[in-house]
Amino acid sequence: MTLKSGWMGCAALCSLAMTTQAFAECEKPPFYGDFGYSVCKDWPAYPGLTITALSQFESGYSASDSGPEGKYDLDLAVVSAGVSQPLATYRKSAAFESDAIEYKDLQLDTARYKLTPELRAFGVLVTFSGSSRVNPVSEKMLSLFVKEGDKLRPVLDKLLIDEYGGEWDGSCAGELYHHTRTVDIGKTSSHGYADLIVKTVTTRDVGKGEGDACESKSTTAKPVLTTLRYDGKSYVLPQGFKGLQ
Template identity: 35%
Template sequence: MDRFHRIFPALALCLLPLAHADTRQPQPCDDALLASLAAQLGQQDWTLPHERGDESLVAAACKPWPDDPTLSVVTLAYRDAGDTTPAGERDLKWLVAKVDTQSGQLRERYDDYLGEDAALEIDAGSLWLDTARYHLAPDVRAFGVLVRSVARGASCPDAGFNELLTLVVPEGPRLRPVFSTYLYAWTTVKGTSCVMDSDFQSEQANLTLGLGPKQAHGYADLVVTAHVRAGRQEPVLRKVSTTLRYDGKHYPFDQFSTFWMRETQP
């Protein structure tokens, strides 16, 4: 399946903001951990990803698990040795996992693919782990994986999106995605982006997640809040929120969310 073509209880909403990509702290992986993972995945000769992302291991992020110092969470984008498909056209293997920090042994995992195209291209800094306090149930703590594209995209777009966040929860030896959406989006309000005139106006939204005071099917509600601006450095024009209820399998939500746009607001 290609996902790219395709506190508890609380009295008030608890916001769990994700910093912008430019200010996120690095999440490097230890050489020994990468070597162990490569062996388990049938790969070899992995080195730390370079900025261009042209090695077998294209991107990697590792972070200690807050609830247990003996565990870490990792995410990798990689391809088989000898695959010379150019960047922007690759079908990269994608791993999200919990591992034993000392041995690198996989504990729980989720495997998928990142199919690159005009809108998605991965480099060494494209993956980032979010271990905020996503306590969806008393014994369930989710964590997030952020995928940031470096693709140039269309030459004259009227909208855009980036920073796809996916939340996963443990399910036996597997990790299961329960929520996914882009945390950054923009849209044209007036005019055309390619025409440099005074009529062009756009709005952008940065999304944050919080946990609501209610629950459904044993999982807390998710509250998605859009902070809407006329530009990255502009003040917030408005905040728009929507509440998601777990349906027993996932939180139904559009990856390309539009609830914050003017014409879609109630």
């Protein structure tokens, strides 16, 4: 479940126990500010556990229909029904910045990211997009987290899994690109963590001419496989694979 809020949440009046109970029941985590996103999802890899994510507006206000421009924090938790405190947490201030390219969505990804025989990661997906029709831009980024004791630790930071952009005249002439990436678990490992195999598919659309004379062509390149290796702290991303937000 995901919620975008443009009003003051009632959570400031709620106790920690009530908030934790809401998390455990996979209800939308409450807001303490005016704008942001909240989401929760059961973790199939660990029955009985729920992952929650809350990203709230921090600073730099600019009123608009879609929300303020500025910085957003990120709070993650793994919770269990009947337990009064989260089992593990993560917090980062100014995790994202929304400006001309706006912060549009927050999701959780519980695919089978099995990094060791005993350890599975979960994903946090964030989406940003611009409003320009002739210079479109859209980015969806994946970060992976693992549970270590009572902490959640990021091991993959903002891998671009969907990227769209380019420049055209809004009618025909110009060039647009679209990169899509999928992540699989490799059979090899680095520093004890499985390597990640990223498959990139790129589509390009090129248009020339005007009106009835418009000619457009779409081409899809052969998929490219890239191996991401863990360096002991995180997976290393090649140039162009990491989102800027």
